[in-house]
Amino acid sequence: MSHQYRVRNPEEIYFVTFTVIDWVDVFTRPAYKQLITESLTYCQQNKGLEVHAFCLMTNHIHLLISANAPAKLPDIIRDFKKHTSKQIINLVEQENESRRDWMLYRFQYRLNTTTA
Numbered sequence: 001m002s003h004q005y006r007v008r009n010p011e012e013i014y015f016v017t018f019t020v021i022d023w024v025d026v027f028t029r030p031a032y033k034q035l036i037t038e039s040l041t042y043c044q045q046n047k048g049l050e051v052h053a054f055c056l057m058t059n060h061i062h063l064l065i066s067a068n069a070p071a072k073l074p075d076i077i078r079d080f081k082k083h084t085s086k087q088i089i090n091l092v093e094q095e096n097e098s099r100r101d102w103m104l105y106r107f108q109y110r111l112n113t114t115t116a
Contacts, residue, residue: 007073012066013052014073018081019060022106026088027058031095036061039084049076 007014020026027033036056043049048071052064067073092103 007067010067010069010073013050013064014066015062015064016077017060017062023059024103024106025058026092026103027056027061029095029097031091032088035087035091036084039080039087043076043080047071047076047079049073049080 027036033056040049040051040054044051048068050066050068052066054061054063054065065073065076067076089104089107092100097103
């Protein structure tokens with residue numbers, strides 16, 4: 001899996017999809033949906049992200065996005081994914097999540113197998 005996001009033309013609008021590890025259905029509860037929308041809003045207000053459209057599914061999100069110069073879309077994507085992944089894990093640990101142990105196991109297992 002590549003951790004670099006290639007943007008050939010910084011003025012273009014890009015279609016991107018972010019998936020949850022192992023396609024775990026995280027975005028079935030309002031708290032997780034809110035976290036994603038708040039993170040997108042933050043990136044819009046503070047990092048130069050332009051969200052033209054998005055569709056949040058239970059285990060992934062589709063976006064039509066671009067960046068306002070001088071912001072760079074790959075940097076925004078990197079920061080968004082890093083921040084939201086940490087926040088989702090924190091929220092899973094704090095919420096009354098019936099699947100908590102299983103979800104955290106899946107996330108940790110995948111992290112260990114992709115970094116080994």
